[in-house]
Amino acid sequence: KEAPKPQPAPAGSKALVVYFSCTGTTKAVAERLAKLVGADLVEITPEKPYTTDDLDWHNKQSRSSLEMNDPKARPACTTRIANIAEYSIIYLGTPIWWGVAPRIINTFLDAHDLSGKAVAPFATSGSSSVNKLASELKKSYPKVVWKAGLLATSSTDAELKAWAEKATK
Numbered sequence: 001k002e003a004p005k006p007q008p009a010p011a012g013s014k015a016l017v018v019y020f021s022c023t024g025t026t027k028a029v030a031e032r033l034a035k036l037v038g039a040d041l042v043e044i045t046p047e048k049p050y051t052t053d054d055l056d057w058h059n060k061q062s063r064s065s066l067e068m069n070d071p072k073a074r075p076a077c078t079t080r081i082a083n084i085a086e087y088s089i090i091y092l093g094t095p096i097w098w099g100v101a102p103r104i105i106n107t108f109l110d111a112h113d114l115s116g117k118a119v120a121p122f123a124t125s126g127s128s129s130v131n132k133l134a135s136e137l138k139k140s141y142p143k144v145v146w147k148a149g150l151l152a153t154s155s156t157d158a159e160l161k162a163w164a165e166k167a168t169k
């Protein structure tokens with residue numbers, strides 16, 4: 001008997017998980033999600049990596065504080081996804097900084113044309129909910145088809161999968 005042929009993915013079903021992570025929490029979720037849904041995985045990498053001092057939110061002069069205090073800050077990121085148009089769904093993972101997405105997420109979004117694209121944001125945080133992050137992104141990038149956000153700090157595989165599938169509908 002012949003082995004069953006692998007099913008080719010239906011046209012337009014390509015999924016991308018793209019994420020930013022400084023201390024590994026979002027990265028771990030992104031890796032699990034990509035495996036669960038069979039998505040490509042790309043990291044948003046800052047041109048200048050964040051040091052521990054950079055991430056000190058108690059220090060008003062730290063790099064992250066200065067960036068978050070300036071809505072127009074766009075820290076350089078080297079990530080460019082040339083074939084981003086090929087994806088039918090993009091899962092965008094990020095830590096929550098000051099209640100919203102780090103400015104490098106804006107750098108990434110500014111550099112890619114995601115008009116009409118389905119993008120589902122997921123985030124990890126100490127405690128903040130994903131709502132403000134999601135609504136701010138929606139306001140800043142109104143041409144994106146934003147799907148429901150997920151606070152994924154302690155999401156199970158089943159929760160990740162259910163949320164990811166819903167975003168494709």
Ligand SMILES: Cc1cc2nc3c(=O)[nH]c(=O)nc-3n(C[C@H](O)[C@H](O)[C@H](O)COP(=O)(O)O)c2cc1C
Binds near residue numbers: 023027094099
């Ligand atoms: C500069 C900075 C600001 C943060 N602001 C918040 C916040 O507003 N609310 C919150 O719950 N957690 C906040 N955190 C905690 C992170 O969201 C949390 O540790 C996240 O899981 C880190 O993800 P990562 O390991 O992928 O970088 C902040 C962390 C940093 C470094």
